[in-house]
């Protein structure tokens with residue numbers, strides 16, 4: 287956003303070069319030469335590529351093998367070898383705001399998700415940009431591509447509105463199989479997390495789905511549907527845009543029965559050791575620089591070595607399920623790639639892979655279920671109550687892996703989903719496909735944003751973003767197209783003066799170049815602005831406000847501009863307003879759990895002896 291100079295789109299550049307000669311194009315040497323090498327040819331002279339946008343739900347920055355994770359993800363690792371990985375790609379810290387920007391290219395406070403619909407504050411209700419659904423001030427990339435000769439398909443999570451004029455079918459998707467809400471059971475029982483809509487609503491081709499098939503598992507079904515849609519639409523030779531919005535690995539942690547033991551005992555050692563190993567691999571891969579530190583373990587979390595072995599195994603079990611969900615998704619993405627290879631379309635498909643927000647460290651089930659006696663509590667007790675060590679992962683259970691493992695998934699960053707430290711908003715990004723130069727490389731220079739994806743897809747498809755759509759004015763794109771960068775002309779679509787902004791639940795942040803300011807409710811921040819240098823300190827551990835007061839001031843001025851440009855209304859209530867009271871100031875009184883002697887838990891027999899006074903040791 288906020289580019290000082292207007293950039294020419296590929297189409298404008300080709301036109302300018304053709305009419306007035308190369309001198310008026312003022313493009314880079316590489317862009318000019320691409321005119322002659324063929325990568326920048328006008329639409330009519332080249333085949334428009336298929337566009338495949340794959341989104342994971344709540345997956346962490348460092349989970350994939352190609353980002354340093356120990357989870358087995360050969361398909362995405364291979365995609366990274368064929369394409370380019372980016373280390374500075376940003377999303378919103380929660381689901382629906384990211385999706386609003388992903389599909390419209392403009393800020394979430396304009397697109398209708400200024401706040402999540404489920405969590406609107408009283409002073410935001412009824413205000414423009416706070417509809418809680420994708421509003422009519424924006425047009426989706428699906429509508430524009432559909433109107434310009436693309437088939438448009440979606441399978442997976444929508445989370446941008448339930449009513450007939452708000453669903454994927456009404457917002458540009460010719461065919462869809464969609465979960466309309468934020469998340470729930472991954473199986474055919476379809477329990478929603480949210481008691482207000484007890485069963486998850488799904489649509490297929492715009493019509494409500496009455497019953498899911500008995501063997502339904504989210505990731506598998508969305509993959510089947512994507513392949514089916516592409517297959518049924520390919521006769522006419524039109525290119526496709528497919529949006530695969532997986533719900534993995536969003537809670538509840540559910541995996542097909544034959545995947546339940548896939549990572550058995552792989553996480554018994556606990557989070558600290560796994561996190562250290564990830565960090566080391568990330569440095570070896572060049573994802574993070576040698577010589578920088580990762581964020582400290584969050585102040586309210588115990589060292590994993592202080593846990594009794596049986597407790598470590600029980601908590602590691604949750605990470606086993608999470609890892610299995612991620613690998614299963616990777617495996618299913620492989621099915622789509624295999625299918626595209628079989629029909630000869632793989633090499634003509636631009637693939638973009640991202641996660642929609644940071645890994646989930648909040649107790650979502652707790653937030654939804656609330657306290658005993660509430661409807662949410664009854665709903666959770668009734669449908670997600672069986673959560674023993676041997677049951678989790680199966681239908682009817684609700685497990686999440688909690689903040690300690692979320693921190694592992696977000697190595698080396700601080701915090702996680704819902705918050706504006708980079709642990710909430712940094713995502714992996716892999717881009718591959720025709721014209722993408724630099725196979726296997728890492729790009730660490732470009733600071734990219736999820737709003738960039740719409741202008742990128744439109745430029746690949748040679749479609750202009752309009753000022754009006756169906757007679758109504760639509761908000762302009764704020765993102766920057768990556769096509770010039772992908773084709774090797776530039777390192778980044780943004781210059782040193784460009785910046786990005788965020789606000790949700792009253793927390794705020796601005797990033798410009800190496801610098802970031804953020805404002806968080808206590809105890810996640812200090813209820814005031816803090817200044818960080820992300821290049822030296824990606825874990826946001828050192829507040830440089832006192833050392834660089836001028837820089838802090840400059841970035842606060844950008845925040846004011848962000849509020850003005852996007853109509854931000856700080857909520858009168860925030861889900862984080864009580865966090866200071868809810869979280870302890872430090873690791874709760876003991877470091878060992880359960881109470882241990884040395885590293886041994888107290889055996890039950892010993893406990894009985896202690897209780898009966900037969901022993902005092």
Ligand SMILES: [Ca+2]
Pocket residue numbers: 343344380381536642643
């Ligand atoms: Ca999400």
